[in-house]
Amino acid sequence: MSGKRSQTGDRVVILGGSVTGMFAAGALAESYREVIVVDRDQIVGVREARRGAPQARHINGLLVQGARNMEELFPDITAEMIAAGCPMTDLSGTVRWYFGDKPLRQIRAGLTNVGSTRPVLEYHLRERVKALGNVTFMEGYDITGLATTPDRSRVTGARVQSRDDGGEEVVVEADLVIDATGRGSRTPVWLEALGYPRVEEEGTKVGxxxxxxxxxxxxxxxxxxxxxxxxxxxxxxxxxxxxxxxxxxxxxxxxxxxxxxxxxxxxxxxxxxxxxxxxxxxxxxxxxxxxxxxxxxxxxxTLRRRYERMARLPEGLLVMGDAVCTPSPVFAQAQSLAAIEALALRDQVRSGVPPQPREFMAQVGRIIDPAWEMTEAMNLVHPRMEGRRTRKVRFLHWYMKRVQQAALTDPKVTEALMRSAGLVDQDALLRPGVIWRVLRSRP
Structure with a gap:
């Protein structure tokens, strides 16, 4: 954390203490006097999968850009995890990719990440957040709602209730509230109850x-x-x-x-x-x-909540990570998109100006758009998947099939494919030199 803070505000409350919540804490701790993380589970020091995150029992991974952003938020965390026994990988050089019955040609291209189980990743992130010094963890609390000004134009805190003693609901006041509670986020319901329109949702039945x-x-x-x-x-x-x-x-x-x-x-x-x-x-x-x-x-x-299309949002509330967008887990994008969002948030608050919800949610939408459009289109490569196969989608299916065929023999195409999939350069497959390599390969 920087020794000099810009003091954008006094207190942030982050709802949810998993990966997205930790990225948000790392992004905001240098610019706010106090950060409070609220979670229903006991999370500090925990190295095992917890009840509130059942998907943590499965492989979760940061893509290359997500790993780079994590390192930017928490310098040297990659080295710490390696020293603790987590191996390193190169997405195009040490991963044996099968898109059919033959593996792609490999090339070491610096598209690296550290491999760990999700509980271990969360443990290291929480340890780094705890070490920031101005972060408090409220563990074992249900999040019951938002507190607002009388005219409901500004969120002023979060309503929480202890799970241990069943005590009274209390309000944790804040200048800024971050919803990092994941796919089960209650923000759409809370906003509607406050008189805001219901956020538009879309997705594909992937089963x-x-x-x-x-x-x-x-x-x-x-x-x-x-x-x-x-x-x-x-x-x-x-x-x-x-x-x-x-x-x-x-x-x-x-x-x-x-x-x-x-x-x-x-x-x-x-x-x-x-x-x-x-x-x-x-x-x-x-x-x-x-x-x-x-x-x-x-x-x-899959699920995407279109907060960027909302005509109005209350001040003092932002939504991040899976609470905004959960692509198909097949593409492993969710945590990396959260890391990209967090770095964008950090850069914004460093100016000393509090983030404006409509502006920030529009920025989140722009971060999500390329990955969402690609993966939603690629879901439809499966004939029984329901969805509109536009001319653009059909062309993408044809081109990606040629990409995968070319990558069987051309490692440079493999590198471009993984730069795109790793969110490092989502236009990598559209570079003229790569298109030429793809089209010259024998189908």
């Missing part, structure tokens, strides 16, 4: 279900690689992420779309993995020592 199991390996399917990733495709709408993680463990999340979910009994889970296009995953797990039983998480629809 994703993914199951995760951890192992201690007895054979090595990775070689010099860090991860093996199979991407679901129209011929086989199943995929997996098989990756080294903290503590010398290996984590496997396998998924299916449109209701084709992996079983949670160990035998059924293993047979599901056998159907994947990367045989080395199955061959290695049948010899491995399972450390956990399979656990399933269902993700029925």
């Amino acid at each position: 994703v279900g993914y199951a995760t199991r951890q192992y201690r390996m007895r054979s090595d399917p990775f070689g010099s690689d860090h991860s093996i990733i199979c991407v679901a495709n129209p011929a086989l709408p199943r995929g997996a992420i098989f990756t080294k993680t903290d503590g010398g463990k290996v984590e496997l999340t396998t998924y299916g779309i449109l209701g084709d979910h992996p079983p949670t009994d160990p035998e059924g889970f293993t047979l599901f993995v056998k159907s994947l296009v990367a045989p080395e995953i199955y061959e290695s797990i049948v010899e491995a020592e399972p450390l956990t039983d399979p656990v399933l998480f269902r993700f029925p629809t």
